[in-house]
Amino acid sequence: MSFTRVAIMLFDGIPLFEASVPIAVFGERRPGMPEFDVRAVSAEGGPIRTDIGVTLAAPHDLGAVDDAELVVVPTWRRPSDGPPPAREALDALRRAHRRGATVVGLCLGTFVVAAAGLLDGRGATTHWRYASLLAEMYPDVDVRPDVLYVDEGDVLTSAGSAGGIDLCLHLVRRTYGPKLAGDIARSLVVPPHRAGGQAQYIDHPVPPPSTGDPLGETLDWALRNLDRELTVGTLSARAMMSRRTFDRRFRQATGTTPAQWLLHQRVLQAQRLLESTREPVERVARSVGFASAVALRPHFRRRVGVSPSAYRETFGAAPDRTPVSRT
Structure with missing residues (x-):
């Protein structure tokens, strides 16, 4: 449409920044x-007070939603802060959707779209830090925490x-068109295009082991010997x-299997090395326990959404530009 x-x-x-995103794209x-x-x-x-105290005077009330073809909720206050969305705002979203408008929730704005019931039985995403809360609050929503955005046709959401x-x-x-x-x-x-299925770049730090905890000490040792x-x-x-016993306790502590945990930690360490060093991808792969770059590539792409080389191009350290001494 x-x-x-x-x-x-x-x-x-x-x-404030998130509120300005659709204005930056569509408003200029x-x-x-x-x-x-x-x-x-x-x-x-009334006026809108942002999270840093800047007050905005929006020129339109909810009546401006009634003939809009695209309705965007660009963000939301943290779900644990303040009251839920006003009933009148949710009703405006529902009316817009019923008459055929496209409805969009960006970042925490997904919570508002979900509160209107427009995501029940649909896929959706939000910022990875709040994805589990979204799933808990709205169990009928198929929350996809590791993608940039989800296009369900008439309802779209982003990270x-x-x-x-x-x-x-x-x-x-x-x-x-493009x-x-x-x-x-x-x-x-x-960037002109990043596919929606590309992963959000999420780090999952491992908490330090408790003294005398054999499982925690073993995981710490494994991380130092990938x-x-x-x-x-x-x-x-x-x-x-x-x-x-180890497998049972491991699943209780991490929610996954030892093999999957190791694979995930190896990919995470590969990410860090690609970000911070200029080592060849082949050497990075071997240093985190893969037989070769070819063996690393499918696991890296599956978890991160792009190849190791593409990830380094986006997040890698700049090449060393120190002048070479000619003496």
Whole structure:
């Protein structure tokens, strides 16, 4: 569905940057771009006080949602802070959806779309830090915590701040084509396209082991020896447990199997090395316990969403530019 009228629903207590994301994409007049009618809406009435105390005076009330073709909830206050979304705002979202408008929740704005019941039985995402809370609060939503955005046709959701930009550009691309999306991306100086299925870049730190805890000490040892061949037998012997007891306690402590945990930790360490060193991918792979870069690649892509080389290109350390001495 094409769109030119865009309603952006703003709530009290929201982060300022996230609130500005759809305005940055749709609000600026650019050559060759449709004349978007962007309406900043006070979803709860009156001025909007952001989380850092800056007050915004939105020029529109909820009536501006009633004929918008695209309705965006760009963010939300932290779900544990303040009252739930106002009933009038949720009713406006439901009416918009019923008459065929596209509804979008960016980052924590997904919580508002879910509260309106528009995500029941659908896939959705939000910032990874709040994904488990979203799943707990709205069990009928298929929460996908490790993607940038989810396109369900008439309802779309995204992860954090950059994911919101990606989703807005995706909407332009699917409606008006890649050239216009690319022009806007260049104007914003952001990548022109990141696929929705690409993973959010999430670090899962391992808490330090408690003194005298054989399982925790074994996991700590394993993290320092990822380049070695590590088996369940090796780890259970290190913890001085039978394999069966070790496997049971391991699942209780981590929620996964030893093999899956090791694989995940190896990929995480590969990420860190790709970020902080210029070592060849082959050497990185061997240093974290893979036989080769070829063996690392499918596991890395499955968990991170891109290849090791593409990840380094985005997050890697800059090449050493220290002048070479000619003496």
